[in-house]
Amino acid sequence: MQGLAALAVGATSALLVVLARNAYGLSGTGCGLWLSAIAAGALVGPLLVPLLARISANQAVINSGVGGAGLLGLYGVNTSSGMAAYQTMVQREVPSGIRGAGVRAT
Numbered sequence: 001m002q003g004l005a006a007l008a009v010g011a012t013s014a015l016l017v018v019l020a021r022n023a024y025g026l027s028g029t030g031c032g033l034w035l036s037a038i039a040a041g042a043l044v045g046p047l048l049v050p051l052l053a054r055i056s057a058n059q060a061v062i063n064s065g066v067g068g069a070g071l072l073g074l075y076g077v078n079t080s081s082g083m084a085a086y087q088t089m090v091q092r093e094v095p096s097g098i099r100g101a102g103v104r105a106t
Contacts, residue, residue: 013038015089022093 013035020026020034090099 012086015086015093018093019089 016034016038017031020031024030026034
């Protein structure tokens with residue numbers, strides 16, 4: 001699983017460069033700043049875990065199954081939106097022969 005996660009991150013970073021340059025007209029420095037924003041989030045995320053662990057279930061903003069389901073629904077929207085954006089960009093930017101559309105079964 002860790003290997004698949006690493007591949008996904010690598011693909012995201014590569015496509016982020018294409019997005020930054022082609023859609024937003026950013027320079028190499030702009031692309032680097034976008035990647036730095038991801039790194040900053042990756043550093044801050046684990047630091048929040050101890051703070052969140054101190055909150056008891058009774059004090060939590062979402063302390064019901066229904067509330068948890070709502071958050072998981074939001075997570076699903078974010079995940080599918082990211083997947084759809086990724087697949088759309090691959091289909092638009094990567095030539096069909098490279099992405100496998102031209103491969104025929106024998």
